[in-house]
Amino acid sequence: MMIRWIRRFEGWFGAAGAVFIAIGLYYGLAASPPDSYQGEVVRIMYVHVPFASTSMTCYGVLTVASLWYLWKRDPLVDNLAHASAGIGVFFTAGALYTGSIWGKPTWNTWWTWDARLVSFTILLLILIGYLMLRTFIEDREREARYAAILAIVGAVDLPIVHFSVEWWRTLHQPLSVSQRGIAIAGVMLYPLIFMSIGFYLLLTYMIGVRTQMLYLKQLLEAKRGRLLGEVHS
Amino acid sequence: MKGLYLRWAGLLAAGLGIVAVGAQYYYRDVRPMMPDQVVSRHPAGPVRMLGMVEAGSLVKDDAPAPVLFSITGNGRRIPVVYDGKEADNLRELKTLVVVGNWDEANGRFLAQKIDLVPNYGFITAAYLVMLPLALFLFMMERRVRLLYNEIKESKVYESEVGPFE
Numbered sequence: 001m002m003i004r005w006i007r008r009f010e011g012w013f014g015a016a017g018a019v020f021i022a023i024g025l026y027y028g029l030a031a032s033p034p035d036s037y038q039g040e041v042v043r044i045m046y047v048h049v050p051f052a053s054t055s056m057t058c059y060g061v062l063t064v065a066s067l068w069y070l071w072k073r074d075p076l077v078d079n080l081a082h083a084s085a086g087i088g089v090f091f092t093a094g095a096l097y098t099g100s101i102w103g104k105p106t107w108n109t110w111w112t113w114d115a116r117l118v119s120f121t122i123l124l125l126i127l128i129g130y131l132m133l134r135t136f137i138e139d140r141e142r143e144a145r146y147a148a149i150l151a152i153v154g155a156v157d158l159p160i161v162h163f164s165v166e167w168w169r170t171l172h173q174p175l176s177v178s179q180r181g182i183a184i185a186g187v188m189l190y191p192l193i194f195m196s197i198g199f200y201l202l203l204t205y206m207i208g209v210r211t212q213m214l215y216l217k218q219l220l221e222a223k224r225g226r227l228l229g230e231v232h233s
Numbered sequence: 234m235k236g237l238y239l240r241w242a243g244l245l246a247a248g249l250g251i252v253a254v255g256a257q258y259y260y261r262d263v264r265p266m267m268p269d270q271v272v273s274r275h276p277a278g279p280v281r282m283l284g285m286v287e288a289g290s291l292v293k294d295d296a297p298a299p300v301l302f303s304i305t306g307n308g309r310r311i312p313v314v315y316d317g318k319e320a321d322n323l324r325e326l327k328t329l330v331v332v333g334n335w336d337e338a339n340g341r342f343l344a345q346k347i348d349l350v351p352n353y354g355f356i357t358a359a360y361l362v363m364l365p366l367a368l369f370l371f372m373m374e375r376r377v378r379l380l381y382n383e384i385k386e387s388k389v390y391e392s393e394v395g396p397f398e
Contacts, residue, residue: 029255040351041356044360047363101355101359105352105355216381216384
């Protein structure tokens with residue numbers, strides 16, 4: 001069963017994530033040189049970029065899980081979708097927060113009405129809306145179905161976020177690591193790679209833990225409800 | 234439950250260790266001195282001095298001759314002899330950090346390097362986002378443990394009718 005698989009392997013993801021993030025922090029904060037143009041502030045990149053890419057991946061997981069739920073109606077997959085939305089809010093907010101702090105010294109503004117920033121904030125609002133919708137509906141099956149549909153419709157924002165820096169003239173820079181090649185120096189690429197891998201492992205671990213949490217909560221409620229029903233009948 | 238707390242205590246200790254090492258490093262090497270502090274403290278080793286290049290003081294001869302200028306800050310003015318590779322950031326009225334040694338005898342600063350003004354506040358603020366992330370993860374892990382315990386104690390895994398017959 002999937003929940004047993006999560007229980008068995010999640011610890012490895014968490015431990016590996018901690019190791020990668022520790023190495024990434026060392027390279028990012030101590031071993032890599034400051035940028036010749038931005039100075040030391042460039043070190044914010046090593047935490048901002050992993051946050052942003054993991055939050056997009058997190059929404060991807062949510063979309064796939066929602067489609068899977070609508071197809072198979074497996075309650076555990078619904079828990080997975082719910083969990084990734086909860087984690088996604090956290091990572092999306094983290095990306096916006098670190099980006100805002102990076103924006104002040106480099107762009108001289110905390111916030112600007114830029115296509116990337118706006119579409120990313122919409123992603124956060126969709127996730128918050130998703131979580132709110134889940135608290136409004138009483139019936140569990142209906143809650144899962146409506147939430148899945150909302151998540152799939154909201155996935156329209158994903159390509160908009162991704163391509164916003166290419167489609168429109170934005171203040172946010174285009175991708176540094178893409179199919180066009182790598183527009184970033186090696187010494188700055190290593191901490192970024194370590195932090196990114198670490199964050200992806202951490203994301204996997206966190207989704208695993210939260211899925212487990214939601215599953216156990218439902219299990220306990222369901223079993224208790226059945227017990228109570230028998231006592232009262 | 235005990236394992237969870239121990240693990241997180243270890244993580245917390247590691248985090249505090251990083252903060253302590255970073256703070257020490259920052260106070261020893263990185264934090265720039267103002268010109269008046271350089272004069273009053275007589276630093277012997279290499280120093281980082283923060284200040285503004287005084288207007289009209291910059292004398293750039295043809296390379297490779299040393300560049301002369303004055304740095305002002307906190308009401309003190311210190312002449313600087315810069316003998317390093319050509320710096321793009323060196324302009325009049327620009328605030329920057331010069332790295333080098335304080336020449337007590339001649340009352341001048343011998344700089345080998347010119348840096349941008351560091352913005353450590355922004356970096357610290359950005360990396361502080363790890364703190365709520367860790368707290369969030371800790372609360373989740375704790376919740377999972379509690380739920381497992383609760384399930385075990387309330388014996389809901391046993392045959393449902395069992396305890397109530």
